[in-house]
Amino acid sequence: MFEVSDALWKQLELVLKPFKRTRSGGSKPLPFRKIFNGILFQLKSGCQWAMIPQTIRRQKHTPRA
Numbered sequence: 001m002f003e004v005s006d007a008l009w010k011q012l013e014l015v016l017k018p019f020k021r022t023r024s025g026g027s028k029p030l031p032f033r034k035i036f037n038g039i040l041f042q043l044k045s046g047c048q049w050a051m052i053p054q055t056i057r058r059q060k061h062t063p064r065a
Helices: 006-015 032-045
Strands: none
Touching: 006 032
């Protein structure tokens, strides 16, 4: 599985805008690093979004195939 290195993540954090909720409630937001790793995994592997490993995705938001 692909994961962003700590050195690269430190550089990326400088350009990523921090997430701020506009509404209260709902599920707790995932860390940007976990989301970014999931996007990179999908782009690199070419797998369907629903086939991304459970360690990367949140079950209730990503349907199973």
